[in-house]
Amino acid sequence: xxxxxxxxxxxxxxxxxxxxxxxxxxxxxxxxxxxxxxxxxxxxxxxxxxxxxxxxxxxxxxxxxxxxxxxxxxxxxxxxxxxxxxxxxxxxxxxxxxxxxxxxxxxxxxxxxxxxxxxxxxxxxxxxxxxxxxxxxxxxxxxxxxxxxxxxxxxxxxxxxxxxxxxxxxxxxxxxxxxxxxxxxxxxxxxxxxxxxxxxxxxxxxxxxxxxxxxxxxxxxxxxxxxxxxxxxxxxxxxxxxxxxxxxxxxxxxxxxxxxxxxxxxxxxxxxxxxxxxxxxxxxxxxxxxxxxxxxxxxxxxxxxxxxxxxxxxxxxxxxxxxxxxxxxxxxxxxxxxxxxxxxxxxxxxxxxxxxxxxxxxxxxxxxxxxxxxxxxxxxxxxxxxxxxxxxxxxxxxxxxxxxxxxxxxxxxxxxx
Ligand code: SAJ
Numbered sequence: 002x003x004x005x006x007x008x009x010x011x012x013x014x015x016x017x018x019x020x021x022x023x024x025x026x027x028x029x030x031x032x033x034x035x036x037x038x039x040x041x042x043x044x045x046x047x048x049x050x051x052x053x054x055x056x057x058x059x060x061x062x063x064x065x066x067x068x069x070x071x072x073x074x075x076x077x078x079x080x081x082x083x084x085x086x087x088x089x090x091x092x093x094x095x096x097x098x099x100x101x102x103x104x105x106x107x108x109x110x111x112x113x114x115x116x117x118x119x120x121x122x123x124x125x126x127x128x129x130x131x132x133x134x135x136x137x138x139x140x141x142x143x144x145x146x147x148x149x150x151x152x153x154x155x156x157x158x159x160x161x162x163x164x165x166x167x168x169x170x171x172x173x174x175x176x177x178x179x180x181x182x183x184x185x186x187x188x189x190x191x192x193x194x195x196x197x198x199x200x201x202x203x204x205x206x207x208x209x210x211x212x213x214x215x216x217x218x219x220x221x222x223x224x225x226x227x228x229x230x231x232x233x234x235x236x237x238x239x240x241x242x243x244x245x246x247x248x249x250x251x252x253x254x255x256x257x258x259x260x261x262x263x264x265x266x267x268x269x270x271x272x273x274x275x276x277x278x279x280x281x282x283x284x285x286x287x288x289x290x291x292x293x294x295x296x297x298x299x300x301x302x303x304x305x306x307x308x309x310x311x312x313x314x315x316x317x318x319x320x321x322x323x324x325x326x327x328x329x330x331x332x333x334x335x336x337x338x339x340x341x342x343x344x345x346x347x348x349x350x351x352x353x354x355x356x357x358x359x360x361x362x363x364x365x366x367x368x369x370x371x372x373x374x375x376x377x378x379x380x381x382x383x384x385x386x387x388x389x390x391x392x393x394x395x396x397x398x399x400x401x402x403x404x405x406x407x408x409x410x411x412x413x414x415x416x417x418x
Contacts (some may be wrong), residue, residue: 002075003374004027004028004334005027005029005030005075005076005078006019006020006022006027006028006029006030006033006076006077006078006079006080006184006234007029007030007032007074007078007079007080007105007108008022008029008030008032008074008079008080008082009031009032009079009081009082009083009101009105010032010033010074010081010082010083010084010097010101010105010119011031011033011035011039011042011069011082012049012082012083012084012389013049013051013156013159013258013320014082014118014152014154014159015031015033015046015080015082015118016031016038016042016049016054016085016162017051017057017154017159017163017324018060018080018082018118018120018152018163019031019067019080020054020057020058020067020121021057021160021163021164021188021392022059022184022187022188023064023066023067024057024060024061024066024188024284025187025188026058026187027078027187028066029061029066029067029068029234030067030068030069030074031067031068031069031070031073032069032070032071032072032073032104033062033069034071036071038069038128039069039070039071040410042067042069043062043068043069044062045058045059045062045063045321046058046059046163049275049319049320050217050318050319050320050324050346050391051156051157051159051160051318052157052158052159052160053160054226054361055157056089056392057160058281066405070222072104073105073108074108075103075108075110076113077112077113077114078113078114078116079105079108079109079113079114079115079116080116080118081098081101081102081115081116081117081118081119081120081130082119082145082152082236083097083098083100083101083119083308084097084119084258085119085120085121085262085329086258086262086370087265087266091265091269092269093121093122093265093269093314095121095122095125095129095131095359097119097123097128097248098117098125098130099129099133099271100118100132101127102115102130102133102280103133104140106133106134106136109134109137109139109145110139111144111145112144112145113146113331114145114146114147114148114150114177114180114181114184115129115145115146115147115148115279116147116148116150116151116181116184117129117148117150118150118151120151120152120205120206120209120213120259120262120263120266121149121202121266122202122206122266122269123199123202123203123206123266123270124199124202124270125149125202126147126148126149126171126173126198126199126202127173127198127199128291128415130147131173132159132246132400133383134147139277139398141173142173142174142176142177143287144322146171146172146173146176146177146180146181146274147172147173147177147276147355148171148172148177148181148198148201149152149171149179149198149201149404150168150169150170150171150181150185150201151165151169151170151201151202151204151205152280153165153167153205153208156257156315156318156320157315157317157318162397163189164188164189164190164191164193165190165191166189167191167192167193167264167364168185168189168191168192168193168194168199169193169194169196169200169201169204170182170185170193170194170195170196171195171196171197171198171199171200171201171202172197172198173198174186174194175195176195178195178197180197182195184197188396190216192207192379206264206266206267209259209260209263209264210263210264210267210278210281212249212378213255213260213263213264213278213282213285214264214277214353215247215248215249215280215282215283215284216249216250216255216257216260216280216281217230217255217281217284217285218249218287219233219237219246219248219249219251220238220249220252220254220284220285220288221348222236222248222251222286223251223332223415223416224291226416227416229290230417230418232416232417232418233251233264233416234414234416234417237250237251244309248406249414250398251415252325252396252397252415253286253288253289253292253308253325253326253329253370253396253397253415254285254286254288254289254292254325255285255286255288255323255325255329256313256314256315256321256322256323256324256325256326257314257315257322257323257324258320258322258323261282261286261314261323262323264278264279264281264282266283267413269281281293282396285325287401288325289325289326289328289329289331289332290332292325292329292368292394292396293333293336295333295413296333296366296368296393296394296416297394298340299366299394299413300365300366300390300391300392304337304338304339305338305365305390306338306339306340306341306363306364306365306389307333307338307339307340307341307364307365307366307367307368308341308342308343308360308361308364308366308367308368308388309326309329309330309340309342309343309344309368309370309371310342310343310344310367310368310370310373310376310379311326311344311369311370311371311372311373311376312324312326312327312330312342312344312347312350312353312371313326313344313346313347313371313373314326314371315371316371316372316373316374316397317346317374318346319347319348321347321350323414326370326371326396327360327366329370330342339362340352341354342354342360342363342371343355343357343360344373345373345375346373357379357384358383358384358387361384361387361388362387362388363387363388364387364388364389364390365389365390365392366390366392366393366394367384367388367392367393367394367401368394368396369393369394369395369396369397369399370396370397371397372397372398372399376399376400377400381405381408382408384407385409385410391409391410391411392411392413393411393412393413394415395412395413395414396415398414398415400412402414
């Protein structure tokens with residue numbers, strides 16, 4: 002068994018993967034440029050919110066199976082798990098992948114395995130990773146084995162899904178795919194399918210595009226139902242009673258570093274063929290403005306105070322990347338609303354308030370931006386007393402209308418009559 006693994010990038014995917022492999026007996030070196038991540042890791046701590054990850058990291062660091070370094074080192078297996086964001090023109094920014102691959106070149110030796118995990122445009126493994134690794138003068142596929150193994154885990158359930166989900170491995174040749182599959186088999190209980198790199202790259206993009214397009218359909222339905230004075234939630238509920246229909250939930254937009262980004266990689270490579278995909282992205286990106294329009298229907302006076310509960314891109318995580326609520330806050334501020342923000346998951350965001358009662362003091366309207374579970378335990382009666390007005394706009398269909406109306410709130414769920 003190849004023993005030493007170097008994981009480049011200790012984010013939401015790299016760190017759990019590194020910890021999981023360390024827990025399986027590999028000696029793992031985690032590499033990151035962020036000093037805070039490394040300092041914490043080497044003390045057995047993490048700086049992201051992810052259930053059970055803290056315990057696992059603590060265990061493998063104490064057992065000396067995982068250490069953090071700021072540069073790569075010699076290893077038998079290299080895993081690249083760095084971000085692949087989009088730039089302002091909605092094109093893939095591959096700088097992190099390129100830098101990470103360059104950073105391992107001088108450490109890769111004959112017999113080693115190099116795996117890309119970062120969600121990437123189709124062709125990345127053969128057209129970006131391979132040419133860089135050729136600088137080693139080793140023959141790709143014969144002297145070193147190269148492939149793509151995209152992550153598939155849902156933030157909030159990462160450790161469970163890392164183990165249970167099926168995986169797809171794309172090898173630069175069959176031998177590479179088989180060797181890579183073997184490594185993941187050390188902790189994956191799901192099936193591992195092997196294929197070529199481009200098929201694996203496309204599969205990953207399609208998975209997230211499928212979700213984005215389907216959410217866009219529900220968001221469009223919300224607008225249509227609003228316009229025809231029909232409750233979209235009833236329509237979705239009844240439609241989903243059909244055995245082959247499964248409409249997703251409309252909401253304030255689609256956030257996160259995956260669904261809001263990956264479909265653009267397909268648009269970039271096939272601009273004339275990806276109409277539905279592009280329109281879905283635009284539809285989902287239009288939702289914060291549509292939420293603003295819903296706010297304006299509730300309170301027309303500017304200079305009013307609005308409190309936002311929850312700003313992450315989805316519930317029970319601390320991640321605000323591409324969060325549609327952040328976009329909504331921007332629009333509200335541009336329109337002179339006074340905004341106060343409460344989110345117990347987010348520590349560092351300008352203006353965030355950690356005392357709920359102070360936050361809602363004098364507010365005209367409460368917007369439920371994200372349905373964090375802890376919001377169910379809020380004493381809304383006390384909140385109402387502290388507020389100036391009595392309006393709630395629920396963008397997530399998360400609260401009990403009857404209960405809130407009983408205590409004196411005027412409750413508006415987006416897409417309801
Ligand atoms: N959302 C809706 N309506 C829905 C479902 C989601 O508006 O019915 C919104 C959420 O509020 C959120 C966004 O979509 O803003 C994305 O949330 P999510 O929970 O669906 O997905 P992510 O981004 O947390 O994780 C996804 C997952 N992909 C799929 O479900 C296809 C995960 O399996 C991937 O591994 C991950 O992206 C990734 O890294 O690619």
